[in-house]
Amino acid sequence: MGGGAARYPRDLAAGDGDPWNLGEFIRLQRSLANLSLRQLSELSNVSNAYLSQVERGVYRPSAHVLKSIADALKLSAESVYARAGLLDEEPAQRNVGVEEAIRLDERLSAEQKEALIRVYRSFTTRS
């Protein structure tokens, strides 16, 4: 742990690109946390080899790995998912929609949900 940050030919110093793709984003967050690939690897239980490939854009990590990385970097999973294009937008919208709310309600049976949705549609659909 002693060290300062050493500089390497293709090291973090090369972070000139825009951090709009996932790899650059993760690399930036990692550097802001002052973590090496192997340190982040240990924190996230993801191999340093794969982390390197992810940061360089060789592979697109699964959500499971993304979540581990997010936890290790103390980022919310939602933020990282949004960067990965797995979530539509910024975590700002909280519109669920009537139909989805109905379908997700666990106290309703399937038949009750169908009936509710049918009625809801009959109210909202102009024939």
Add this chain to the structure above:
Amino acid sequence: MGGGAARYPRDLAAGDGDPWNLGEFIRLQRSLANLSLRQLSELSNVSNAYLSQVERGVYRPSAHVLKSIADALKLSAESVYARAGLLDEEPAQRNVGVEEAIRLDERLSAEQKEALIRVYRSFTTRS
């Protein structure tokens, strides 16, 4: 499209299990939307073969596929991710945290972020 819903030995009628695992959940939502495997397949650009396996719990789909399915079923990606165990909890928490907010701010340079975080920590950490 004419048809009513046909019943098959291991068909939707067998939806007696609790919809707490992802497969059962997707199958339930699909049946509530009155979609066949192939219809959902076309809407989501996921093969019906794979959808069948996902619903039966043979495979755990990637987030990309999950998002496609969520869109096709008109569910929010967050809800489905939560079911898949990819999100920590219900979409109810809106705590971002100061450090994360800093790191995600695009108008700050890396140095500015580091400085801010350092100051923030100096305020919040008891020595």
Add this chain to the structure above:
DNA sequence: CGTCTATGCTTGGTCTACCAAGCGACCTAA
């Protein structure tokens, strides 16, 4: 009966996410 269409399921294979092991470059200490 036979044929058509729709359903969900199974199979064989391809692609890629992911890891263990190792490499070259760089630094510091003896």
Add this chain to the structure above:
DNA sequence: TTAGGTCGCTTGGTAGACCAAGCATAGACG
């Protein structure tokens, strides 16, 4: 100089996500 440490990166291999094609069943219509 050599030895030991860390850095990021590359390579070979394995497991599983994912699909195209085909199967079996069931209803509708002739």
